[in-house]
Amino acid sequence: MTFQLKILGNNSAIPAHDRNQTSQLLQLDSQYILIDCGEGTQLQLARQNIRLGRIRTILISHLHGDHYFGLIGLISTMHLFHRKHKLTVFAPPDLEKILELQLKASETELSFPLKFVSLNHDGLKEIHKEEQFAVHAFPLEHGIQCYGFLIKENPKQWRINKEKLPKDILIREIVKLKSGNSVLHEDGTEKYPLKEYALPPRPSRSYAYCSDTRYNEEIIPYVKQVDLLYHEATFTDEMEDRAALTHHSTATQAATIAKKAGVRKLLLGHYSTRYKDPSPLQVEARKLFKETYLTHEGETICLKE
Amino acid sequence: MTFQLKILGNNSAIPAHDRNQTSQLLQLDSQYILIDCGEGTQLQLARQNIRLGRIRTILISHLHGDHYFGLIGLISTMHLFHRKHKLTVFAPPDLEKILELQLKASETELSFPLKFVSLNHDGLKEIHKEEQFAVHAFPLEHGIQCYGFLIKENPKQWRINKEKLPKDILIREIVKLKSGNSVLHEDGTEKYPLKEYALPPRPSRSYAYCSDTRYNEEIIPYVKQVDLLYHEATFTDEMEDRAALTHHSTATQAATIAKKAGVRKLLLGHYSTRYKDPSPLQVEARKLFKETYLTHEGETICLKE
Numbered sequence: 001m002t003f004q005l006k007i008l009g010n011n012s013a014i015p016a017h018d019r020n021q022t023s024q025l026l027q028l029d030s031q032y033i034l035i036d037c038g039e040g041t042q043l044q045l046a047r048q049n050i051r052l053g054r055i056r057t058i059l060i061s062h063l064h065g066d067h068y069f070g071l072i073g074l075i076s077t078m079h080l081f082h083r084k085h086k087l088t089v090f091a092p093p094d095l096e097k098i099l100e101l102q103l104k105a106s107e108t109e110l111s112f113p114l115k116f117v118s119l120n121h122d123g124l125k126e127i128h129k130e131e132q133f134a135v136h137a138f139p140l141e142h143g144i145q146c147y148g149f150l151i152k153e154n155p156k157q158w159r160i161n162k163e164k165l166p167k168d169i170l171i172r173e174i175v176k177l178k179s180g181n182s183v184l185h186e187d188g189t190e191k192y193p194l195k196e197y198a199l200p201p202r203p204s205r206s207y208a209y210c211s212d213t214r215y216n217e218e219i220i221p222y223v224k225q226v227d228l229l230y231h232e233a234t235f236t237d238e239m240e241d242r243a244a245l246t247h248h249s250t251a252t253q254a255a256t257i258a259k260k261a262g263v264r265k266l267l268l269g270h271y272s273t274r275y276k277d278p279s280p281l282q283v284e285a286r287k288l289f290k291e292t293y294l295t296h297e298g299e300t301i302c303l304k305e
Numbered sequence: 306m307t308f309q310l311k312i313l314g315n316n317s318a319i320p321a322h323d324r325n326q327t328s329q330l331l332q333l334d335s336q337y338i339l340i341d342c343g344e345g346t347q348l349q350l351a352r353q354n355i356r357l358g359r360i361r362t363i364l365i366s367h368l369h370g371d372h373y374f375g376l377i378g379l380i381s382t383m384h385l386f387h388r389k390h391k392l393t394v395f396a397p398p399d400l401e402k403i404l405e406l407q408l409k410a411s412e413t414e415l416s417f418p419l420k421f422v423s424l425n426h427d428g429l430k431e432i433h434k435e436e437q438f439a440v441h442a443f444p445l446e447h448g449i450q451c452y453g454f455l456i457k458e459n460p461k462q463w464r465i466n467k468e469k470l471p472k473d474i475l476i477r478e479i480v481k482l483k484s485g486n487s488v489l490h491e492d493g494t495e496k497y498p499l500k501e502y503a504l505p506p507r508p509s510r511s512y513a514y515c516s517d518t519r520y521n522e523e524i525i526p527y528v529k530q531v532d533l534l535y536h537e538a539t540f541t542d543e544m545e546d547r548a549a550l551t552h553h554s555t556a557t558q559a560a561t562i563a564k565k566a567g568v569r570k571l572l573l574g575h576y577s578t579r580y581k582d583p584s585p586l587q588v589e590a591r592k593l594f595k596e597t598y599l600t601h602e603g604e605t606i607c608l609k610e
Contacts, residue, residue: 014382015348039378040345043320063410065381069374073344076370077319094410101406105368105399107449144412 001029001132003153003205003303005228007295008044010269012212012234012248013066017276019297020044021066022269024230025055026151026207028133034058034074035149035209041070042077048298052078053085057128059135060091061211062146068095072102075114083112090127090137092145093118119147124222129154138222140213143247148211150222153204164197205303208263212270214244215253220261227303229263230295232270233281239272255285255292269295306334306437308458308510308608310533312600313349315574317517317539317553318371322581324602325349326371327574329535330360331456331512333438339363339379340454340514346375347382353603357383358390362433364440365396366516367451373400377407380419388417395432395442397450398423424452429527434459443527445518448552453516455527458509469502510608513568517575519549520558525566532608534568535600537575538586544577560590560597574600 004027009020021038025045032055034041045052052074060068068091078087089095096116103110117127119137128135136150157178173183173192180201183192208223210231223229231254235243243250251268258266266289271278278294285292293301309332314325326343330350337360339346350357357379365373373396383392394400401421408415422432424442433440441455462483478488478497485506488497513528515536528534536559540548548555556573563571571594576583583599590597598606 013385015351039375040348043345046320063407065378065407065411069378069381070344073370073374076374080318092410094406098403098406098410101399101403102368102370105397105403105449106370144410 001153001305002027003207003305005207005230005267005301005303006048006050007269007297007299007301008041008048009038010271010295010297011066012232012270012272014273015040016273019271021070022211023070024209025050028130028151030054031056031130033135033151036061036067036211037069037071037074038066039069039073042074044297045074052081053083056085056087057135058087058089058091059137059147059149059209060089060095061140061148061209062142062144063092063094064144064212067211071095072099075099075110076106076108078112079108079110086113086115088115088117088128090117090119090135092147093120120145124150136222138219140210140219141216141247142212142214146212148213148219148222149209150206150226151209152206152226155204156201158194158198158201161197161199166192202305205305207303210254210257212247213249214247215249215256217257217260220257223257223261223263225262225264227264228267228301229258229261229265230267230269231257233268233285234270234272236275236280237284251281251285251292252288255287255289258285258289258292264291266292267295267301268292306458306610307332308512308610310512310535310572310606310608311353311355312574312602312604312606313346313353314343315576315600315602316371317537317575317577319578320345321578324576326375327516328375329514330355333435333456335359336361336435338440338456341366341372341516342374342376342379343371344374344378347379349602350379357386358388361390361392362440363392363394363396364442364452364454364514365394365400366445366453366514367447367449368397368399369449369517372516376400377404380404380415381411381413383417384413384415391418391420393420393422393433395422395424395440397452398425425450429455441527443524445515445524446521446552447517447519451517453518453524453527454514455511455531456514457511457531460509461506463499463503463506466502466504471497507610510610512608515559515562517552518554519552520554520561522562522565525562528562528566528568530567530569532569533572533606534563534566534570535572535574536562538573538590539575539577541580541585542589556586556590556597557593560592560594563590563594563597569596571597572600572606573597 008023011019313328316324
């Protein structure tokens with residue numbers, strides 16, 4: 001399964017230095033999950049030649065404008081393109097009222113079903129499940145209600161060891177092995193022992209998105225050992241007080257979370273407009289966590305199996 | 306007084322062909338009036354190096370997204386820039402509720418006073434008056450509540466004829482002439498006859514903006530003899546049925562209004578995305594009204610005295 005992330009915007013608060021406001025597109029197999037949707041996101045999607053019909057799910061972390069002002073425009077464009085597929089939006093509750101009012105004001109009856117799911121919970125919660133993956137949401141600490149997201153492949157099947165595959169094996173016996181069980185004779189003895197005829201499942205890949213948040217160790221268990229962690233890093237370390245005041249994080253704080261959670265790779269973003277060149281953020285974070293990378297708009301990060 | 310119009314966006318419905326959604330900036334002396342505000346307008350303003358603080362008034366014609374989805378982002382950016390000046394927004398009533406909800410959801414208390422004035426009237430109405438100009442609004446026919454705008458310089462003073470200026474003329478006598486009256490002796494006879502000592506006022510310049518509208522001759526008296534008329538021209542003539550169905554106009558219909566109203570110059574815009582090159586719209590309109598011009602983003606049209 002394809003599991004890759006495309007960066008559509010990585011600036012904080014306002015668009016600046018040719019950087020757009022926060023938005024990311026996660027591709028899972030042939031469908032997309034859009035994560036946050038700052039103003040102009042539909043233009044970024046068009047520039048990347050993304051087929052809007054493939055976006056089935058939109059996750060909005062919180063209702064600061066730089067994370068959602070582009071949503072109604074994107075929904076309107078989907079409507080003008082005569083979309084038919086259902087679109088599911090997960091977001092804090094107030095967004096539903098805002099969208100309703102905007103659609104009512106333009107007397108628009110959407111060409112597709114728009115399902116709105118309010119986020120309003122503590123702790124880690126599975127909010128959406130597909131055949132191949134599940135989406136979880138967990139609270140962040142950002143002054144207003146704000147959620148991080150964990151997207152994780154579902155546990156995978158055992159893989160048949162083709163070198164050992166007997167010619168007369170039955171399909172139901174293959175199914176048994178794939179589900180992680182040995183094939184037994186009628187008397188209960190092992191006919192095809194699991195570990196001999198099959199290889200363990202490949203690990204389930206995972207991506208965690210920590211949108212705007214103050215440094216908060218409570219999220220560590222939720223993002224533990226993910227393959228890829230995006231954690232906002234609005235400021236350099238010398239701005240630590242300002243970070244705390246504005247409910248944001250420094251690069252070192254993002255790296256601390258990555259290190260304590262034992263993640264494989266850390267992505268930084270949501271750069272303050274004061275950094276025309278955000279590389280100092282990477283330099284600071286790498287002192288603590290080597291596998292730290294800046295996000296760049298238009299870039300795609302693949303999570304390999 | 307400077308009286309000039311800058312085109313910020315001229316595409317209809319969605320951004321396409323490097324054309325943004327509708328927005329125009331009218332400069333009157335040192336202040337700006339923003340007319341409509343499609344998504345991404347704040348980016349267009351930044352590209353044109355427009356100082357946001359100089360925008361004192363925003364006119365929103367109607368609540369289809371391509372005419373206002375950029376407004377909340379612009380307001381948020383003004384707030385983040387610590388704006389202090391009052392901003393007045395004129396728009397159909399529902400917009401006030403939408404903005405209120407959006408500001409409440411982000412727990413934003415704006416750094417400046419935002420005054421909202423609901424448009425809800427028939428006929429031509431003066432909605433705003435400044436020392437040098439006045440703004441009028443009049444209904445258009447577009448399925449939902451929609452307004453056109455007429456911005457007109459206030460009547461100007463008579464100009465002192467410097468060649469005739471007597472050396473011993475008093476200031477109060479100059480004021481008298483400028484206000485359009487002869488200066489009289491105490492016995493009522495003329496000391497400085499107006500037409501001899503002063504020149505007639507320069508004509509008051511005017512701009513009319515007819516945002517989305519079906520062909521509607523009722524607007525002709527409102528835009529009569531303006532110096533510059535913007536009239537939407539979404540479609541070419543062969544799409545006349547589609548224009549009527551979607552409450553839009555063809556290029557020839559825009560030209561018909563311009564001709565019947567005896568305006569000086571016509572600008573076309575709100576091009577359908579089907580026209581990568583909108584020149585056929587100009588060709589059609591010019592058959593009827595020669596002084597027709599396409600709008601181009603970033604272009605400035607000056608109204609000379």
